[in-house]
Amino acid sequence: MKRTLRMLAAVLTGLTFAGMAGAQGAPAPQAPPDYSVFPCLSYTQACGKVATRPPVKKALDGPLNGNPEKGKQLAQARNRGNCLACHVIPGGSQPGTRGPDLSHFGSSGRSDAEAYAMVFDMRTVNPETLMPPFGTNDILNEQELRDVVAYLLTFR
Amino acid sequence: MSEHKRTPALAAAALAFCALAAGNVLGEQANRERYPDAKIDPAKGVEGDVGFSDTIQYWRTEADLERNAGMADKPDEQWKLNGKHMDLDRIDLHPGHMAVDEGAALVKKLAARDAAFLTCLGEGTADLKGKAAAYPKFDAALGRIVTVEGRIEHCAKSVLGEEIPQGKPANTKISVYFKSLSAGVPIKVDIGDGKVMEAYRRGEQSFYARTGQLNMACASCHVPGSIMGHKLRGETPTTPFGDTAHFPTYRTPVGALESIQERFARCHNQMRTQKLKPGDPAYTDLEVFMTVLSNGYPVSVPSAR
Incomplete structure (x- = not known):
């Protein structure tokens, strides 16, 4: 019976959301993001022949100058950094557990440049990593990378 | 590796x-x-x-x-x-169950226009029982791998001249019905x-x-x-x-x-x-x-x- 109720609740939630989208004239749909510059599985489209971008060992140019507050927003946003998908970070809800716990990342003795290089492209440190190459694949821009690194380094 | x-x-x-x-x-x-x-x-x-x-x-x-x-x-x-x-x-509450009935009604309607639609789905017979468990399969006549959804799209087009593309609700509902006739059969x-x-x-x-x-x-x-x-x-x-x-x-x-x-x-x-x-x-x-x-x-x- 418990399972039945749970299923019913889930179904009704789904129907409610489906109904809302139709009834309230949802905002004009955004153009879907174009991921076709990256590799895809197609046998015929151009992205099916795109190569993986090779690892880039990026040196930090000048002082870090990151904004930890902006970095926090980027790190937690599902459609941006989404560090929480895989890492425990202080104050984040529903953290992932596959990546290392970053709760004390700022006490690990890593320099700004080392931390920056890891976020830019973790493959330069660990070729087997599951971590997306945030710099190499343009997930975050230069200033956003600096903001995220500044935020990570505040974890003591 | x-x-x-x-x-x-x-x-x-x-x-x-x-x-x-x-x-x-x-x-x-x-x-x-x-x-x-x-x-x-x-x-x-x-x-x-x-x-x-x-x-x-x-x-x-x-x-x-x-x-x-x-x-x-x-x-x-x-x-x-x-x-x-x-x-x-x-329980007979979730829309997956409703899709079985809706898919059955669609097949009935399409087969009423031309019974060959059903025998196309069943590859020669109108009995679909157990057949979905063997999919995807290679279809020698078509020269390609066919999924249940691909079979539905192909039969609608070739028999009725109608587009029921894979990924559209009508195709998926018919697929749910087709596969429900194999429920419990080992893949x-x-x-x-x-x-x-x-x-x-x-x-x-x-x-x-x-x-x-x-x-x-x-x-x-x-x-x-x-x-x-x-x-x-x-x-x-x-x-x-x-x-x-x-x-x-x-x-x-x-x-x-x-x-x-x-x-x-x-x-x-x-x-x-x-x-x-x-x-x-x-x-x-x-x-x-x-x-x-x-x-x-x-x-x-x-x-x-």
Whole structure:
């Protein structure tokens, strides 16, 4: 019976959301993001022949100058950094557990440049990593990378 | 295989070799990073999960599921049920069940226009019972791999001149009805057919290929040592074994029916990878690979997830 109720609740939630989208004239749909510059599985489209971008060992140019507050927003946003998908970070809800716990990342003795290089492209440190190459694949821009690194380094 | 990503030249050589060995159209993708091969044996079917995620012990049979029902309420354990506990909800409430009736009505209506529609679906007979369990299969007359959804699209077009494309609700509803007539029948994709195995090998290549802005493969979340079994924010990725058995399924978070190939497209969007259309040859090959990993497990349609 418990399972039945749970299923019913889930179904009704789904129907409610489906109904809302139709009834309230949802905002004009955004153009879907174009991921076709990256590799895809197609046998015929151009992205099916795109190569993986090779690892880039990026040196930090000048002082870090990151904004930890902006970095926090980027790190937690599902459609941006989404560090929480895989890492425990202080104050984040529903953290992932596959990546290392970053709760004390700022006490690990890593320099700004080392931390920056890891976020830019973790493959330069660990070729087997599951971590997306945030710099190499343009997930975050230069200033956003600096903001995220500044935020990570505040974890003591 | 794990060292082959450390040396790009070796990786390229290994991939080229695999591609050649499989007669693979992907042979030119030498510069594609890959997740290390989990060495799945297609001959084992769903039992390949033994020594893989090893969760099949909890969901292999209904008795196993009943015995382990308590795991559904434990956040760290629930993923081990592989969603199969939801198949025990034998209530006639969710829209997956309604889709069976709607699909049956659609087939009846289309067959009334030309009875050949039904015999096309049934490959010579009007009896569809048990037939969906053998899909995907190689169709010699069409010269290609055909899924249940692909068969529906083909029969509508060739017999009635009507477009019922894969991924559209009418196609998915008919598929739910078609597959419900095989509910409980063990899946038996014919791995003795060379063409099926060629498709399997191409699908296997795709499973390990890293794609998109996040540079992830299916395998990044669905093999041992990957994210499988770990929390990925609110979710815990599960084993790929047994997974195609309940598709098309009613997705409660989405509020809609979804075929396995629509699910691939949804995954790809989350992986920030260019998604493909249901029925795309690359998705069909991936469905072959995935369905061989369900061989021996009963068709579980209708279902909800």
